[in-house]
Amino acid sequence: MSVEQTIQRLSGVQHPDIQGFAAQADMINKQVLAHSLTRNEADELLGDLQRTAVIAEAAGDLQVKEAIHQVVNGLIALSGALL
């Protein structure tokens, strides 16, 4: 499943935090595809998404943590290939 498909699937999940996260991931994905970020900036933002997963877990929301993990690996591979 591509990054876009994963993000699209997460956008359809009836959970406001997952939808909010999917919107963030979608924006990062688009900026990576448009080469609007440097490699360092993309790496930092992807690290931030992983920190977001830690925050979601501490907040007791394991669904959000799982959703973030599903999409972050794809974004890491994409930014590694494009930037």
Add this chain to the structure above:
Amino acid sequence: MKKLLVVLAIVSLQGCTAAGFVIDAVRMAKFDNNEYAQINSIRTTANLGAAKCGTPEVMAVVDNLYYKSAELKNYSASIPRNDETVKMTAELADIVKGLEDRYHSKDPVSPSYCTLKFGLIEKNAVTIQNVIGAKPR
């Protein structure tokens, strides 16, 4: 008789769960006005600050966010039985530190990075605010 035993087992399990919630609520740090005000301030600063991306005024917002996130991290760490909030505020402070470091480096900062970063800070601040706001009074 078997049905009665099953019902009793279910009731006793629910009792354990309820007792667990009560114990958690008693052991958890209570709602703290200052902690709540600080995370609300971070959330609002990030929300309004995103509009400053690409302008010279963004530097002041970044410095302000950095100060506020470090302040909240230190404040929450001093509250007993506050482990989960401490974990969250420490992660948030790390996210903000990345922004601070980048704006204080020699390299230019892209507007896309700035907007995305402010969005992530606000999103996480909302999550933390909801947790802090839901603490027992």
